[in-house]
Amino acid sequence: MLDFIDYLAGLIDGDGSFSIATHKSARSPYLMIQVAQLDTPEFRELAEQVGKPVWSTAKTSAGRKMAKFAWCGKDAEQFAKIVGPRLRLKKRNWLITQEFFRAREAGDLGWMLELKAQMIALNKVT
Secondary structure (H helix, E strand, C coil), X not given: CCCHHHHHHHHHHHHEEEEEECCCCCCCCEEEEEEEEECCHHHHHHHHHCCCCCEXXXXXXXXXXXXXXXXXXXXXXXXXXXXXXXXXXXXXXXXXHHHHHHHHHHCCHHHHHHHHHHHHHHHHHC
16 A cells, blocks of 8 residues: 555656755755646645645646645755655656765765756756
8 A cells, every 4th residue: 555655756756856956055055856736725735734835836838827845955855765765757866866965975066066967967858
């Protein structure tokens, strides 16, 4: 029987994305995991269930409003360690994420930025 973590893994496989982000106020790159879907009461309820705020994004070509929520930084890292092994379609993203953890632990900014470029390229095809 599927549990809630399996459900979230499936949601991320289908409607999620991994990214290694940089921000001028952050000292080093950080992990972000986002989920985007149509803005429905059910989606907002799910976001509330996982403790994430929802923000609206652009409309679809049919004019329907989209929404998303995200795990960022340390929160994303903890979540990734739980959900990552259960991913199927985003397994390569998870492998890059694991390398990112090792690069950050080693303090290798060049390696982290190379992994960011790999994640960007991978996100263009998945």
